[in-house]
Amino acid sequence: MRRFSDMKRHSAGKHSGPSQRQLRAGELTRHALVEVMRDHEILDPDLAGVSVTITQVRLSPDLRHAVCFVEPLGGGKASVVVDALNRHAKFLRGLLGRSIDMKFTPDLKFIHDETFNQASRMNALFEDPKVAQDIASAPDSDED
Template sequence: MAKARKGFSRADRIAEQIQRELAELVRTGLKDPRAGWITITAVQVTRDYSHAKVFFTVMDEKTREVSQEALEHSAGYLRSELGRSIKMFTTPQLHFVYDESVSRGMHMTSLINQVAREDAEKFGAGETADAPAETDAEDEDE
């Protein structure tokens, strides 16, 4: 008889816990002045839990490279603190990767807004190309 699968695998639960712990450590324990406003967006762990790919974003795009350098410089400290807070046989090595999805999403949103503005200018402020035409309720009653 097959076992029913749970919603998350162990690797997913560990990755989520690592993300929460790292977010807190970066917020409170990272003293590197190069580190800007860093947000940990996701973590992926390997099957053997020996490596973790940590995705992050920064508030100011200009600080992206120096923030990544600060994270990489602090990787040993973050890993040791992570080992204290998460009881695992092996604490994964941390590899920091800038998360492009947020900036891509913002770019897509700006493109959508631009097209919407152009449509509004082209078809009038109140109408859009795919909006149904208005009908009089009195015409339908007759």
């Protein structure tokens, strides 16, 4: 007979990505944070007149820590905006706690979302005449 203490958790030792629970809670947190930021103005000169897109929220497995990926509209002064958001993270967490129905309101950490910059770099590569020439001269793999 196997004892409970002898059983290993199904996902123990495997890093297959976030669980469904983490993904659902992350989306719930993201939507609520968007509403909080839209409804409450943060009085900070670094955030004055700046629109921020929250692209993703990743939660820790215990749902107590959230990493929020943000992109300022236009991409300008991203580091200044991220620093300002991190200065006001506790204030935003307090407002967020009133908006979501979770056992714990996660601690917030804001990070600049670099995926937009990566996409721009890839587009620039594809527009390079040498790369465009290679793509145009590549044989179709469907003909095999």
